[in-house]
Amino acid sequence: MAELAAVVGIGQTKYQTKHKTVSIAGLVRDAALKALQDAELTWDDIDAVIVGKAPDMFEGMIMPELYLTDALGCNGKPMLRVHTAGSVGGSTAIVAASYVQSGMFKRILTVTYEKQSESNAMWALSNAQPFSVHLNAGAGGFFAPIIREYMRRTKAPSDAGIKVAVKDRLHGARNPLAHLQLPNITMKEVEESPMLWEPLRFLESCPSSDGACAMVIANEELAAQSPKKPAWIRGAAMRSEPTMYAGREEVSPQAGIDCAKDVYAQAGISNPRKDLDCAEVYVPFSWYEPMWLENLGFAEKGEGWKLTLEGATSLDDKGDIPWNCSGGVLCSNPIGASGMIRFAEAARQVRGDAGNHQVDGAKLALGHAYGGGAQFYAMWVVGSEKA
Amino acid sequence: MRDIAIVSFVQSDCVRDAGALNEVELIMPVIRKVLDNVGIQSAQDVDFTCSGSCDYLQGAAFAFVLGVDALGAVPPIKESHVEMDAAWALYEAVLKIRMGQADSALLYGFGKSSPGELPIVLSQQLDPYYLSPLWLDTVSSAALQARALLDSGKATEADMAEVVARSRKNAKSNPHAQLKGDVSVDELLAEPTYLSPLRKHDCCPISDGASAMIIATVEKAKEWGKPYAVLKGIDHRIESHHFGARDLTRSVSTEIAAKAAGVADGPVEVAEIYAPFSHQEIILKKALGLGDDTVINPSGGVLAGNQMMASGLSRVGEVANRIIKGEIKRGVAHATSGHALQQNLVAVLEGA
Numbered sequence: 001m002a003e004l005a006a007v008v009g010i011g012q013t014k015y016q017t018k019h020k021t022v023s024i025a026g027l028v029r030d031a032a033l034k035a036l037q038d039a040e041l042t043w044d045d046i047d048a049v050i051v052g053k054a055p056d057m058f059e060g061m062i063m064p065e066l067y068l069t070d071a072l073g074c075n076g077k078p079m080l081r082v083h084t085a086g087s088v089g090g091s092t093a094i095v096a097a098s099y100v101q102s103g104m105f106k107r108i109l110t111v112t113y114e115k116q117s118e119s120n121a122m123w124a125l126s127n128a129q130p131f132s133v134h135l136n137a138g139a140g141g142f143f144a145p146i147i148r149e150y151m152r153r154t155k156a157p158s159d160a161g162i163k164v165a166v167k168d169r170l171h172g173a174r175n176p177l178a179h180l181q182l183p184n185i186t187m188k189e190v191e192e193s194p195m196l197w198e199p200l201r202f203l204e205s206c207p208s209s210d211g212a213c214a215m216v217i218a219n220e221e222l223a224a225q226s227p228k229k230p231a232w233i234r235g236a237a238m239r240s241e242p243t244m245y246a247g248r249e250e251v252s253p254q255a256g257i258d259c260a261k262d263v264y265a266q267a268g269i270s271n272p273r274k275d276l277d278c279a280e281v282y283v284p285f286s287w288y289e290p291m292w293l294e295n296l297g298f299a300e301k302g303e304g305w306k307l308t309l310e311g312a313t314s315l316d317d318k319g320d321i322p323w324n325c326s327g328g329v330l331c332s333n334p335i336g337a338s339g340m341i342r343f344a345e346a347a348r349q350v351r352g353d354a355g356n357h358q359v360d361g362a363k364l365a366l367g368h369a370y371g372g373g374a375q376f377y378a379m380w381v382v383g384s385e386k387a
Numbered sequence: 388m389r390d391i392a393i394v395s396f397v398q399s400d401c402v403r404d405a406g407a408l409n410e411v412e413l414i415m416p417v418i419r420k421v422l423d424n425v426g427i428q429s430a431q432d433v434d435f436t437c438s439g440s441c442d443y444l445q446g447a448a449f450a451f452v453l454g455v456d457a458l459g460a461v462p463p464i465k466e467s468h469v470e471m472d473a474a475w476a477l478y479e480a481v482l483k484i485r486m487g488q489a490d491s492a493l494l495y496g497f498g499k500s501s502p503g504e505l506p507i508v509l510s511q512q513l514d515p516y517y518l519s520p521l522w523l524d525t526v527s528s529a530a531l532q533a534r535a536l537l538d539s540g541k542a543t544e545a546d547m548a549e550v551v552a553r554s555r556k557n558a559k560s561n562p563h564a565q566l567k568g569d570v571s572v573d574e575l576l577a578e579p580t581y582l583s584p585l586r587k588h589d590c591c592p593i594s595d596g597a598s599a600m601i602i603a604t605v606e607k608a609k610e611w612g613k614p615y616a617v618l619k620g621i622d623h624r625i626e627s628h629h630f631g632a633r634d635l636t637r638s639v640s641t642e643i644a645a646k647a648a649g650v651a652d653g654p655v656e657v658a659e660i661y662a663p664f665s666h667q668e669i670i671l672k673k674a675l676g677l678g679d680d681t682v683i684n685p686s687g688g689v690l691a692g693n694q695m696m697a698s699g700l701s702r703v704g705e706v707a708n709r710i711i712k713g714e715i716k717r718g719v720a721h722a723t724s725g726h727a728l729q730q731n732l733v734a735v736l737e738g739a
Contacts, residue, residue: 055442060515061512075625077625079730081469101482101486103486104485125449237465242455253463372449
């Protein structure tokens, strides 16, 4: 029943620790303009703008979309602001697509960003709350015990995480937009980097980045006229579950399993490892690759780390199912945009427009984002063909 | 395009300070009631859930995450959130239903504004480089707008007082209202100014609370066997952030949204307008193209109680409930966001 929709333009800024020479408005406008240029369109061709970013406290601005409307050519148009924790970049893409898939709009612009250098994300994540347990642990401290439980259950060797850290940085070295550029990184270097949250080392963690990512999404008729190859949205799904509840499976959360099943069913995928050509998956800490390989059905339960160590997810090892060819979140993490970057990079792959990190002949790709206490999920599957 | 039915709406009482109740405790009673009204058990019985809230009211990143606890999202649900008034959560759910990914949706908005100084908190909605360092609060920007309106000759201070007197009077029949009573225009005009030209009563009160709504396809509403109102049109627009670039005596974004939503396609018996300041009702009435035969804010509107992040959804819910009760056949609801009416949403509701 949904109208067909496709990504017809993608724009990203360079990801880096600090964008010193642009305002927040300048940063998002840069990504938006690049997306318009990629689609060979102008502001007048856009019917609505959908903005996403992580918590307002990361920059210290309430509802920043109100201020960004001028920079995003949105005056007189609809503007919506999505916020679903770390998954927000993915959720925003899905909500933006629904503007077109509902038949109510023909072509929209969606933009996500984070300018982490304007404030301090660790502070913003660690405010004490009345009536609530104060964790004060940041994201790494929250996820480390869950990772340890994964290692205990699967008896995975400790170098599986190190391998992911190296693999994604080597991928990132192929992507000029990636924040961390570490073309000579070694397993030894990762192993010797400081331990932050056992078992996560410094080099097994994502950086803190400034950056923005934008996409233009159009309906079937307009996408067919677009100058570059469209990435057709073949399925999109979201799921949420509470942070804590009795009996919660934290290593492989049910919401992630359900979300993947939903998006695969829409896209006609029965065997994700075989049917998909590549995946951009939200891996902010190294061990989340093997954990998500299992959660998303690419590996049997307890076997995710084996795929990682075999090189199945590595472009350099010529693996059969490359994950995070762009370098992933381990190379660039402007939090509010990180999910959309996964979705956009999946689209770049099926458009055959991923430059030096292109997977040859990629036709079907998964974009994945998660957030909160691994409780919010957003996923889409994009294809080079409509069906 | 699929018609959408508003099946149930519930809001909590507007109170100045909910005390020790946290956000989850504000949300849970309205969620329970709105589900009971439809005769369903839980969030798992609808296809999609979407909420509106603001981290800065709670003073914590990811404030909305607690909402998922209030829903009891086990097993997992299809859920989303806007950092906006829940009227825009309604809009997101309308898109989901129209694209065929859902046949029903639960929406809620909540805000506990009492712990902070709301007008000052909202000063941080402004341009971070040029405006927010001035700590221009929401009452001050509204006062600038009111002054522009008075200077243009489009309204008088007596017109503003009339809006307030009517709100207080109408609120007498609204059990959730915070401010109500009989007060004359002359009495109001005798009050001192607060931030000139605004008097205290020209400004909405600060309220804690939540509201919730259930919508569905008309087919699903019939299956539930519940009366419903039909959402005939809905549209939202934004305009420039820069006061100096706008004619503050008009609401251009409301005018565009009203046209797109089809306000003028039939008679408007009732309009619930989100006007946090009395003069804004005058601006919005004109922007919506409403005549004197339309009853405006029979609930008292937000001058009688303003639950941040829920009030916009509640305007839609107020009109829906009147249609469901058979009091009216067609009405309009409006929601706003930002300083001096920067962003606006308009919905048109009709009887089944």
